[in-house]
Amino acid sequence: MDWNKLLYQYFGYEKLNNDQEEILKSISNHQHHLILLPTGGGKSICFQLPVLAVNGKAVVISPLIALMEDQVATLKSKGIKATCIHSLMHPEEKRYILKNLHHFQFIYCSPEFALSPFGYQMLSKMPLTHFVIDEAHCISDWGFEFRADYLKLSLLINQFPNAQVLALTATANVFVQQDIINILKINMCIIDKSKKKPNVFLSTIEVDNINEKIQLLKEILKLSGPSIVYFSSKRICNEVAELLKENMNVATYHADMHYEERMKVQTQFLQDSIQIICATSAFGMGVDKKNIRTIIHFHVSKSPSQFIQEIGRAGRDGKQSQSIVLFEKQDYFTNLNLIEMSPKVEDLHLYNRGLLVDEEKREQIEKMLSMYTFENLHKRFESNHIKQIQHLDLMWRYLQSNHCLTHFLTQHLLNMSQNNQDDSSCKSMCNHCKSQNFLTFQTNYQKIQKIDKEKLINQLFNNH
Template structure:
């Protein structure tokens, strides 16, 4: 059996591990339950993929992000490593084929969504699989004290009874000390075993900019800092608005959010990763599993609701170790917005109970029915039918999920798939008035294999490109072939699901436990106050605030965040230094006011006051075009 280092070299081409990776791998191979805290971009996947390849059997990987699941499986397959995945969007035939591969030892990695662990049929098959390692990615989701708690994660510990000697590896990029202890408790660690990498990022400069005009400040920052950038906002609509604003200012930008189809997402990601696109403006749907090391700038236009979320997203800058910037834009109104977020996140209990009742009515589930059944759920239509507020309703469903009455699975996008059900000889005798039917069928046969034995994922845009047939014509031809019983075509779709984890109850019998409602509300309130303090406390080093929040002891300030720089400006200069800087700049060429403020490393108020005095004294002239010039010639 190859050593971990030999496996790393063989499949990934690296000669050595990054800090902490080897320690975690050794712990896993020694059979220890292990928790790895590694900041975003620290190489978490290596810590379970390498030991799994060094062990007999298969790794079961639990991850909540479907797109990341697919990306990692595709990446492993590209390295000739046998891997597969399973989630609610697969057909029965696809699931059956996956089960067979795993049960007969033809797979090294099985990725599953946490919801899958709630299925008894899955558990019955899992018992017979050669599981050698259980991996829990985004492990903070198992803790009710974390910022992204998901009740489905609580089912992970229950599968340990079937594999009592199999170690668990839990991984997360951000967790407070309380969450760390809760992760180990919920996963039933045999003994505490935590490997921490400092949350400090010496190459990352944290900056908070207070501004009345966020869009103008955003444009200025992007124009001032060269290199690839991510701009985060909290609404899909604003991704397009801000992208358009950047484009109007000559900045090559595009937008990204979860509502885009698979092809658009992949195209935008690829352009950005290949530096054909400088700035991507996105919701938090962008970033997970996207490994671009040379991001120089991450800007948050909207203030996140937790420091865990901010740290993860800001940490996508500077993974190559070079100087990079994480900038948070704030206005005085952001405090109120964050407090309103608390109200929206925990709507009134009566509203939650009415939402539960309406879901049952909408899906046609009778009282006492629905247990362990999965229902497609058109969330937007549901809100329109009952005239419900979108954000509060969404959070009501999340609270009902945490209370254990339902499982609300957000949008899963499934690719189109085709299975040919006719005999091969029947394909030569197809008669149709649609001229594209035969062309589309021949295109399928020439492009994809295995169509007669199982469903195969297809891409209509690929067929359009290769064979010159419009996508609408491809769609209509495939529908007709389905009606003719030549094949079965399942078009791609984006669908949320509701899973009833108990039979439908009368609303009056619904109980929202204190741990789910009152205690969670209090925890969110504390997280929001921590964000407000980070955003508006301009007296404490930004990095020190972050590291303290995550439980690290901090002896020194970072020296390069905006607070540290401002403190240094106040202590390291004299009024003459400010005056000399202004006089020199205005002597070189006429300057606008913002050029002095943004170029000189002195406090803004000092620059403005000194410039005003110099104008009054006639040492600097304020011209009609709103520039300032020193009339004394440069020697």
Template structure:
């Protein structure tokens, strides 16, 4: 029985919701697409079959932080034959791993890394029982945008055509499903769990201006418990973290331009509760194994329901009451419009490419990648369809801002789920209260004699 194998390899008595069904599909020999809520233990779904069959696993993952966190977790559980290989490693480290690649049962890398010919030659020497597409929604959301390597994942699945493909994600629309099937050229056995996280309450607050928003936020973080605050830019990340720090709270920042060591340090400090508040761009938190995040605040709301559900799902993985809070000012619409229309590749760029205009090297390379998948005319149709889908998703989130009905029901309807929750739901249902979990001030500021005089008088 699978429960016996679970106990043998992981020490657990029972599976989490959706794990057993997914694993059984895999052991039955199917290519599997499993939609499990954030924090539902998706990594166990490929680890246990690998232990049972002894097969080697290639995990294609979107972020270095996600790979490193999963590798660290596996090592803590006693797994020695696991490795992540990526661009943040030194040349010597990568060479050493490549020289011993066949020693590892679990190998993590990004799509960009494995497509490099001088890297792929090492992978070609191995056989894989399973190819895991972690955060599989990225194939659809990023593959036709700024990371076209995701759209060419079939280079890997075709080459290792005897390997089973396991696609795992927390959110999936019919459009995403169609993209994943088209990109991988596989037919999947699908298991889908409800997206609803009952322990996460939804709140939304409108403000006249950013000053009001900041004042509310600085007051709220006093009692928000371990908190992630998502912002739209690196600049805002630094500005807001500085204000929070001045209020006396140890705060971390996280964005794509930090170096590898800085990002890793921030993650570890947050996981260990050495810092309780992180101000971050959307890359933070994907796969981070922190169970007790109590609050996720969106200083700027995301431009799609998929992004929003993914990001608020980083709260309350321990099953205890948590909250998702979105903030909005009228000026935010300018920022959101820019983000929603900031496509990696659009129809104008394709027309310029067709007419021989000089494009920057990265953009030109990305278009050439996609032309390996589609003829130019078909690619134009695909990019137009992508832009229309993104606009539809953005409009959906704009309505969320001014919504008068149930927020939970509205968001999950986007994914075809009809949810009704009678308690701990949302501000519009009027059955929630903000959490009160004290965050201790730990930053000691030096007091000048002028400040002392102000206190006295």
């Protein structure tokens, strides 16, 4: 198979990178694959080309609406028949798509739709050649927390014995990799091309309190270039954004905002009419903005995989960029409280006695019990809670390290041995080795004309 010829035919690019070539060569043997490739490394091409090569049909399980819409818009612009199904679509559009589902080569949907009775029935009729799981780390990270349908994907995979399963993510340590394989209940060939991006400067800065953190944030953002500031709290995200708006070009992005509002913010950020996004983890997946210069964590990421995903959004153009974590001691306990909010052993016992009040947790546990016995689920909750604490402790060790952050990230967060690293030297790419807390970049602000919301959505997603 001449993959480069196919690449040029459909996408207009002349040559795959070395990692993509190796991955596609391996996929050609028709085994199921778990593929790890850094953010910006071209993961989508690695499942789209195999489908196009055989004029096949794929369902693509995706965690976020914005991610689905972005990839579908890209495929449509290349003349490829693609669609997505999600809860925020206009009913008339959804009816049209479901009626004509057999016409599409790529069908993007959430695990919740795919495993719903209606979605399961619809997709099971499709003559799939490929079953794709994008951002596959969500299977392990979210399956036993708040998106239990990820645990049931094996039921749908079993409906397509001849379809090749391709699971892709930017990062998954050896434990997450094994968890993904165990939950999907299939044998998979693992190709791990994850690595620390050499153009991202790493920095961790401890502060005494939130006021000092806000003042430092303001100082950094004066010359940070296009930037994303991540928060674990929507309330604090809104409050800090309002403070920044007094002197800066800032917008917010989180799940409580209306869909059209979020898409407007995303589009303006892509067009450089907004320079700074204050966001929760809901923002970033599938946002193909190559000139993001700065990623700041106002709150500590809950896990190494989330952290690697988020900082990987900086410097996709290969130019100098930076990751800065601002932290105070209280942040550890904030994350600990978030861990306690996810379903745990105590909730399982309350459910068993008919005393669990939280309706969302009750629904998630019911889905889990359709796949696991009470005893097995009890063990999984225990092990998942331990894993969450271990991930938090590992992130905290990264923050408190007095040594090279690049070495810590590659050896501990990415689980790479020194022998597997491309270059074991930091080359002054962290604030411990360079004795400089942050870099400065010029703004790329571009003023654009206002357009109405309907026109904006139609332009972005090429709607019917």
